Amino acid sequence: MTALPIEDAGVAPEPRGEAMRQRILDAAERLFSEYGINGVSLRTITATADANSAAANYHFGSKQGLLAAVFERHATGMAAEREKLLAACESAPGRPPLLEQIISAFLEPGMRGSHGGVTFARLRARMLAESSEQTRELYALHFNDSSGNFLDALGNALPDLPAHDLYWRFHMMLGAMVYTLANPGRIQILTEDACDPSDPDQALDYLVPMLAQMFCSPPIAHAANPVKLLRNVN
Amino acid sequence: MTALPIEDAGVAPEPRGEAMRQRILDAAERLFSEYGINGVSLRTITATADANSAAANYHFGSKQGLLAAVFERHATGMAAEREKLLAACESAPGRPPLLEQIISAFLEPGMRGSHGGVTFARLRARMLAESSEQTRELYALHFNDSSGNFLDALGNALPDLPAHDLYWRFHMMLGAMVYTLANPGRIQILTEDACDPSDPDQALDYLVPMLAQMFCSPPIAHAANPVKLLRNVN
DNA sequence: GACTCAATCAAACGCTTGATTGAATATCCT
DNA sequence: AGGATATTCAATCAAGCGTTTGATTGAGTC
Numbered sequence: 001m002t003a004l005p006i007e008d009a010g011v012a013p014e015p016r017g018e019a020m021r022q023r024i025l026d027a028a029e030r031l032f033s034e035y036g037i038n039g040v041s042l043r044t045i046t047a048t049a050d051a052n053s054a055a056a057n058y059h060f061g062s063k064q065g066l067l068a069a070v071f072e073r074h075a076t077g078m079a080a081e082r083e084k085l086l087a088a089c090e091s092a093p094g095r096p097p098l099l100e101q102i103i104s105a106f107l108e109p110g111m112r113g114s115h116g117g118v119t120f121a122r123l124r125a126r127m128l129a130e131s132s133e134q135t136r137e138l139y140a141l142h143f144n145d146s147s148g149n150f151l152d153a154l155g156n157a158l159p160d161l162p163a164h165d166l167y168w169r170f171h172m173m174l175g176a177m178v179y180t181l182a183n184p185g186r187i188q189i190l191t192e193d194a195c196d197p198s199d200p201d202q203a204l205d206y207l208v209p210m211l212a213q214m215f216c217s218p219p220i221a222h223a224a225n226p227v228k229l230l231r232n233v234n
Numbered sequence: 235m236t237a238l239p240i241e242d243a244g245v246a247p248e249p250r251g252e253a254m255r256q257r258i259l260d261a262a263e264r265l266f267s268e269y270g271i272n273g274v275s276l277r278t279i280t281a282t283a284d285a286n287s288a289a290a291n292y293h294f295g296s297k298q299g300l301l302a303a304v305f306e307r308h309a310t311g312m313a314a315e316r317e318k319l320l321a322a323c324e325s326a327p328g329r330p331p332l333l334e335q336i337i338s339a340f341l342e343p344g345m346r347g348s349h350g351g352v353t354f355a356r357l358r359a360r361m362l363a364e365s366s367e368q369t370r371e372l373y374a375l376h377f378n379d380s381s382g383n384f385l386d387a388l389g390n391a392l393p394d395l396p397a398h399d400l401y402w403r404f405h406m407m408l409g410a411m412v413y414t415l416a417n418p419g420r421i422q423i424l425t426e427d428a429c430d431p432s433d434p435d436q437a438l439d440y441l442v443p444m445l446a447q448m449f450c451s452p453p454i455a456h457a458a459n460p461v462k463l464l465r466n467v468n
Numbered sequence: 469g470a471c472t473c474a475a476t477c478a479a480a481c482g483c484t485t486g487a488t489t490g491a492a493t494a495t496c497c498t
Numbered sequence: 499a500g501g502a503t504a505t506t507c508a509a510t511c512a513a514g515c516g517t518t519t520g521a522t523t524g525a526g527t528c
Contacts, residue, residue, distance in 0.1 A: 001415070035366075036270070036272060036363075036364050038270060038272035039272050039364065039366075057417075075274060105240050115450060125363065126364075128363075128365060128413075128416070129360060129362075129363025129364070129416055130270050130272075130273065130360075130363065130364070131416075132269075134272075136420075139420065140420070140423065144424065146261075146421070147424055148424060150423065151425075158306065163425075163428065164428065164429060164440075165440070167421060167424075167425045167428060167429035168429060168431075168440040169444065169446065170421065170424075171410075171413070171414070171421040171429065171431055172410045172413075172441070172444060173405075174382075174408045174421070175410040175412065175413025175414060175422070176405075176406045176409040176410060176411060176413075177407060177409075178413055179362075179405070179406075179409025179412055179413060180405070180407065180409060181265070181412075182365075183361055185410070186362075186370075186373070186374070186381075186399060186408070187404065187405045189378070190311070190378065190381055190382060190385065190404075191385075191397075191401045193401060194397065194398065194401060195401035195405065197402075197405055205454060206398075206399070206402040206454055207402075207406070209454055210403065210406060210448055210451060210454075211404065211448075212421075213447070213450070213451030213452075214444055214445075214447060214448040215447060217444060217447030217448070218447075220439060220440055220443055220444075231388075
């Protein structure tokens with residue numbers, strides 16, 4: 001009886017160049033997230049991936065194309081998992097969903113789990129910070145719908161909160177997440193390593209309840225402070 | 235009677251190259267904050283400043299030196315004003331100082347006022363995000379002492395809050411500030427311009443009370459969740 | 469065994485980068 | 499005025515950038 005090929009029973013009909021493609025994507029993801037998009041050259045990436053210097057352009061067309069591929073590799077699944085978790089906690093028996101559940105559904109897929117983990121998280125923070133035109137489009141393309149749904153869900157969970165307050169709280173949640181992901185290490189230095197924002201478990205344990213509390217706080221009392229009414233913030 | 239020079243009575247014994255120096259600093263500050271440190275070349279900067287392409291190196295030695303000069307121009311005064319405001323609200327009659335006062339003392343000098351305004355704010359966000367070794371040192375050099383003092387003040391205002399909770403809340407305040415400063419515009423798009431995080435007045439009006447509320451929230455109840463005790467977060 | 473074609477390669481393209489040079493220019497001091 | 503000094507300039511450097519090229523490889527197909 002003859003031995004079958006090692007690749008058995010049609011489980012992996014992997015295209016020929018796929019291994020190299022993945023190695024380049026891995027190297028790019030790591031280096032982009034570590035040094036920024038402008039801070040890494042294609043030559044460094046391809047060298048790290050043990051590839052020829054033309055390989056990145058061959059497989060992805062351009063540096064921007066490579067970034068888009070790196071981003072899409074995790075962003076699609078991440079947005080989908082967010083939606084799934086949101087739907088799950090919205091259809092849960094004990095209606096309405098707890099604030100913490102919504103917040104957790106938003107944060108968790110991006111911080112732990114199978115969507116690139118801390119490395120991809122740091123890359124997202126880099127992209128938000130460097131924020132060229134194309135990176136902003138990339139971000140919007142993959143995450144705007146999802147973010148809109150979460151804004152709606154949070155608005156339903158807090159029906160008495162004015163829209164402006166809701167927007168600002170959502171903004172603050174994004175800031176806390178992104179800054180935690182970027183992990184510049186400043187808080188670790190200040191606190192002599194007692195606090196490690198790059199540990200996803202620790203981060204989520206603290207972020208979710210704190211953010212829930214923040215969302216629950218009373219709306220900014222503009223009427224109580226006449227000065228603020230002079231500005232067009234309503 | 236002979237006319238005095240226009241520069242009267244010793245008010246401004248400005249060194250000769252000072253005007254050019256300032257023009258280069260201005261251009262660098264604006265371009266760095268807009269496109270990131272790696273995203274702008276010295277040639278672009280000097281051209282914007284109507285200077286020769288060698289001027290930046292002549293006045294500041296290197297690109298890194300130019301960045302340091304841009305940073306120091308506002309960072310020193312900003313940290314000083316933070317300290318001043320903190321001291322003022324700590325020695326106020328109605329002791330102890332309100333949480334909102336401390337938070338405001340921390341945020342205000344960096345968001346409005348005479349320390350570079352939104353432009354310099356955005357540059358700080360860029361630096362935290364790109365975060366090379368040298369930029370991290372720059373940041374630490376000018377702001378670590380100040381941040382430590384604010385951590386102490388907040389700790390005194392919240393004596394019952396465990397250190398870890400305090401650190402994480404401080405971290406979240408930094409995140410909210412930096413993200414607001416960076417202003418990637420995502421929240422504006424999502425909310426169709428109803429919410430403008432780049433307006434310092436609006437930002438402070440919302441951020442300060444929200445952050446105060448967050449600082450006041452009860453500590454994370456680790457004991458109530460046995461799972462969390464398995465991790466070394468105490 | 470010849471043909472095909474995606475994948476990989478070494479090499480080079482044109483251009484930009486940060487930095488340096490030495491001459492020219494402006495300003496100040498005596 | 500004139501010499502010293504500080505600044506600006508055009509020109510250039512080596513190095514690195516993203517990208518393109520044309521040849522080479524090697525597995526799959528007839």
